[in-house]
Amino acid sequence: MSAHYGSRQVLHGVDLCIQVGEIFGLLGRNGAGKTSLVRAICGRLAPSAGSISVGGNRPDGASVPSIGLVPQDIALYPALTIQENLEVFGRLSGLSRKATRLAIEEAIDVAHLGERLNDRVDHLSGGWKRRVNIVAAMLHKPALLILDEPTVGVDVDARNALHRMIQMLRRDGTGILLVTHDLQQAELLCDRVGILLNGRLVLQGAPKMLLETAFSGRGEFIIEFAEILLDGQARTLRDMGFMANENRLSWHLVGDRTLDCFADVKRAGLDPREMHFRQPGLDSLFLWLSQQQCEYASEGVA
Numbered sequence: 001m002s003a004h005y006g007s008r009q010v011l012h013g014v015d016l017c018i019q020v021g022e023i024f025g026l027l028g029r030n031g032a033g034k035t036s037l038v039r040a041i042c043g044r045l046a047p048s049a050g051s052i053s054v055g056g057n058r059p060d061g062a063s064v065p066s067i068g069l070v071p072q073d074i075a076l077y078p079a080l081t082i083q084e085n086l087e088v089f090g091r092l093s094g095l096s097r098k099a100t101r102l103a104i105e106e107a108i109d110v111a112h113l114g115e116r117l118n119d120r121v122d123h124l125s126g127g128w129k130r131r132v133n134i135v136a137a138m139l140h141k142p143a144l145l146i147l148d149e150p151t152v153g154v155d156v157d158a159r160n161a162l163h164r165m166i167q168m169l170r171r172d173g174t175g176i177l178l179v180t181h182d183l184q185q186a187e188l189l190c191d192r193v194g195i196l197l198n199g200r201l202v203l204q205g206a207p208k209m210l211l212e213t214a215f216s217g218r219g220e221f222i223i224e225f226a227e228i229l230l231d232g233q234a235r236t237l238r239d240m241g242f243m244a245n246e247n248r249l250s251w252h253l254v255g256d257r258t259l260d261c262f263a264d265v266k267r268a269g270l271d272p273r274e275m276h277f278r279q280p281g282l283d284s285l286f287l288w289l290s291q292q293q294c295e296y297a298s299e300g301v302a
């Protein structure tokens with residue numbers, strides 16, 4: 001599936017299938033096209049090529065019964081209580097009064113909302129608002145629940161509660177598209193992830209399988225600096241094969257544990273704040289892919 005804003009192409013041949021009861025993590029930097037893909041799935045951005053089907057329906061921009069969307073910004077009525085919000089959202093998603101009541105009763109158990117049901121939303125913490133927002137989006141039991149950065153700005157307890165809720169929904173057979181910048185969260189929760197770079201889904205699969213394929217048992221050397229390096233110092237590290245993270249303070253090299261690169265760094269007169277060796281995670285894969293993409297783009301320009 002491809003999509004444009006006017007003459008500008010933002011999604012390039014994205015091929016994605018989310019299974020029943022699967023958590024699929026959509027990963028990508030700012031501007032990669034994640035929101036555009038979500039908009040396309042919800043029928044708010046028409047594909048310029050290809051098609052989209054959710055639970056057998058083709059989204060057309062109107063309310064789509066097979067989709068539940070939890071946007072990045074909390075979308076609740078602040079002056080209403082949790083109960084009142086859920087009643088409104090249940091009815092808006094097309095449920096009858098009776099079906100809404102039953103769905104809310106069920107959700108109270110799943111999300112442990114009981115004790116706060118009569119609290120006004122504007123009196124809730126960020127974590128509670130997220131929890132209510134997710135419940136509001138799933139009352140009509142959508143085939144696909146889309147969660148856009150669901151744990152941004154919530155504390156550890158709320159984050160754990162949200163993770164439990166997401167896992168419970170998966171067990172009930174809901175397909176979940178989790179859009180996140182949090183690569184640790186993706187590695188922990190997702191059955192599969194897809195990495196979107198410049199509108200292209202460049203890789204998708206189970207995190208463990210992707211990591212094994214990309215790194216084949218090698219580890220990752222990480223060097224952290226307190227300040228951004230001078231050009232010459234950065235060149236020295238690049239010549240050794242290190243890649244800089246987005247913040248340019250952390251440098252990464254994938255290699256065999258026996259590699260003596262930390263000693264080489266010291267010999268080169270660099271003074272890192274910290275050096276360690278670890279198993280590569282999705283963040284390593286992400287960095288490696290982004291680097292390849294940059295090299296590919298600069299070769300294209302040359």
Ligand SMILES: Nc1ncnc2c1ncn2[C@@H]1O[C@H](COP(=O)(O)OP(=O)(O)OP(=O)(O)O)[C@@H](O)[C@H]1O
Pocket residue numbers: 005008010028029030031032033034035036037
């Ligand atoms: N309405 C629009 N008109 C034109 N270009 C747009 C529009 N919305 C987004 N874009 C561009 O499309 C590209 C993808 O944007 P999109 O918002 O989908 O990325 P994203 O991965 O969701 O980013 P973020 O993580 O910052 O939300 C960006 O280059 C953006 O500038």
